[in-house]
Amino acid sequence: MSGKTTKYAIAIILILASLAGGVYYCWTVRELPEKRRATCKEAVKTFRSLKDVDVIPYLRSLAGERVLISRFHKEFPWMHLSVGTRVPIDYIGQLTEDAFFRFAGRGTPETADAPHLKELIAFSDELMPRVSKDESIALRERQVDACFFLNDFDGAIKLIAGGLPGHSADWTRGTVAKLRAHKAMLAGDDKEVVKQLLIFDEYLHCEEMKDREEEYDQTTGVLYSPEWIIGRNYIRISIHARKAGDAAMADKYLALAKPLFAKAAEKCKDEKTSREELQREMKSFGL
Numbered sequence: 001m002s003g004k005t006t007k008y009a010i011a012i013i014l015i016l017a018s019l020a021g022g023v024y025y026c027w028t029v030r031e032l033p034e035k036r037r038a039t040c041k042e043a044v045k046t047f048r049s050l051k052d053v054d055v056i057p058y059l060r061s062l063a064g065e066r067v068l069i070s071r072f073h074k075e076f077p078w079m080h081l082s083v084g085t086r087v088p089i090d091y092i093g094q095l096t097e098d099a100f101f102r103f104a105g106r107g108t109p110e111t112a113d114a115p116h117l118k119e120l121i122a123f124s125d126e127l128m129p130r131v132s133k134d135e136s137i138a139l140r141e142r143q144v145d146a147c148f149f150l151n152d153f154d155g156a157i158k159l160i161a162g163g164l165p166g167h168s169a170d171w172t173r174g175t176v177a178k179l180r181a182h183k184a185m186l187a188g189d190d191k192e193v194v195k196q197l198l199i200f201d202e203y204l205h206c207e208e209m210k211d212r213e214e215e216y217d218q219t220t221g222v223l224y225s226p227e228w229i230i231g232r233n234y235i236r237i238s239i240h241a242r243k244a245g246d247a248a249m250a251d252k253y254l255a256l257a258k259p260l261f262a263k264a265a266e267k268c269k270d271e272k273t274s275r276e277e278l279q280r281e282m283k284s285f286g287l
Helices: 003-028 033-049 052-064 089-102 114-130 133-149 153-161 169-187 190-204 226-243 247-267 272-284
Strands: 067-072 079-084 215-217 222-224
Touching: 033 052, 033 089, 052 089, 052 114, 089 114, 089 133, 114 133, 133 153, 133 169, 153 169, 169 190, 190 226, 222 272, 226 247, 247 272
Parallel strands: none
Antiparallel strands: 067 079, 215 222
């Protein structure tokens, strides 16, 4: 064998060895379902153990990771390589959703952690282009919730106006009306409150809400029945109509609210958290 041939042979051997080493390495870093589950479990375990001040830096560190990931797709006979996050990006989005609830307190401006919620809104803006469409919608919904918790009603309306795929025109109109009603409450504009709550009532009775089920509030653990939600809206209409000088409307909606609260109380009688919250709310309304 000539020296030139020997050099070619050595070069070929080195190339093949490099390829084999590369394939072996990719095989060792391949993403398997069980490996993905273990990674997610570890991430949520760490997340739950963090102090509040460390939550958002941790989420940023997860989103900022760049590791080589290899996958073998059933549809193709070859390996797919990509650079991504160790924890799947949609799972980081779900942890971010959990963080919104963590800092929401009881969903009121008095109990919410405003600085952290504002930082989460900014972080989720950065995250949304990278996650799936469904997770992007979920993060936008949490942003709307956060704005509501902070009494930033204009901010919430702006987010909704920017588009929330998966929600109907009825939902958009009703939700915006609810937000405008709360803004008017802060401003002391009782006529505007009544106007917007009546629009919200139209949504509560529209076709898509006909077969709605109870709504679970993750910030309080309360299960809200449809009767509770409609009854609360009626009592608010009554209160603000009376303040606006319309006693007839106030009496009408008070009469409508009372049997609904009675039904709501019957439904949640065996649910301690919901029952206590309903009793507290009814007392605040003078019922």
